[in-house]
Amino acid sequence: MPYEFDDAIVAVPETGGIYRTPIIGGWDIGVNANGGYLMARAAHAMRMASGRRDPLTVTAHYLAPALAGDASCVTEIVKSGKRISTVVATLRRDDRELMRLIGSFGEVQSESTAHYVTATPPDLPPIEECVARRNQPTPIPMGIAQRVSLFIHPDDAGFSSATPPGVGRMRGWFSFADDRPIDTLALLLAADAFPPTWFNIFGSQGWVPTLEMTVHVRAVPAPGPLRCSFTTRVVQGNCYEEDGEMWDSNGVCVAMSRQLALAPLVAT
């Protein structure tokens, strides 16, 4: 039986670098597709166009909220080098652009002539001591919380209570609800699957529009759930950044992400 995520990112090539890339319902926040799902969705078509195995770095600018339904991804290979291909893409529905992306694809290397790691994985309690996202009350339906298994650090789960922690942090475990293995493409989903850090700072749970998100894939994940950590250090000018790190079961940093988001209610 196919995994839900693979069904949700199917890309059917047509001519001229165009892929049919329907946006599948159920990966939503309210009625709109989750931003990480949309990025992975488009990046899968870009990866197919590149003929490479892994996204190395992908940037998406979010242009419009996306309901489930037909969509297409128009890809263009900018450069195909010896080891890396750079691809740009437009995710669109009819005449409306939903997202623009640029990414470089290749093969994440496990060997390295140089090694230096001072970052450390977040200190998380075991999954059974964390808070299941799918059981938390939400002001709007969260389809995506049924597709992925998020278990949030108890210290960071207070946003849905009357006393948010007031700290720009969100840590927890990520895996797929149907236990699909986490490949490098799924890291793009993981980078935006958790509740926004904003919730923990300000306690509100409104729609937080992402302007731009970039994900660096740094290693192929080993089997097992990811330890994830998202941090915000500067909220000003009605914008904030959210920096993510994803770590695999071997304690390897498999991805870093950063997004720039608008404070809720600041329209573009």
Added chain:
Amino acid sequence: MPYEFDDAIVAVPETGGIYRTPIIGGWDIGVNANGGYLMARAAHAMRMASGRRDPLTVTAHYLAPALAGDASCVTEIVKSGKRISTVVATLRRDDRELMRLIGSFGEVQSESTAHYVTATPPDLPPIEECVARRNQPTPIPMGIAQRVSLFIHPDDAGFSSATPPGVGRMRGWFSFADDRPIDTLALLLAADAFPPTWFNIFGSQGWVPTLEMTVHVRAVPAPGPLRCSFTTRVVQGNCYEEDGEMWDSNGVCVAMSRQLALAPLVAT
């Protein structure tokens, strides 16, 4: 008398969103234009196309080294919203693409309905106690080190000695050599003007090719030099990230940057 940087980023509009954008010599590392200069150079044309004041977030993928000489920047406005315009661009020479970019432009706001800052500016000694980059010995000529005034934290200046500090850090003061005011566009230059953190980790001073760089502009800088800090925490798979922060004289975080670079000698 015009400032050197303004001369170096002149963009002359032609038809169809194309700008003549010559790459000016002197902003180089060896014979190749510095990556931050190239990004600011293209982003200036994108900003003109957008009709907005500030770059908010710009991402560049570097495709080929760029010698000084004629170049053009082909811009396309993807979306023009109420407050933000998204623009893509290609910097090219003849038939060769040098860089692809995507950026969103608008007006960085000084007021904010929400405020939360836990990041702090780097602790730097006064400029006169720092090491002038322009006086350091370099294995190849560094034109850019004459255009900008970089004063490096004494603890981070060891890369040019026999005993590099072995720490992924580079901190220092940034300003223009001719005292041009630092506007939001110049932050893109500042984000890649310092020697790579790689030098301080491994002691080597080879060419470090940037694959991708993203800069978030977070505030309009107050007058005076910037306090800058660049950090690397994960070198593996022949790639590393470099995270930058730029702070103005009022202690405000004016930009955050992140680049993914290839370990020297790993060809694309």
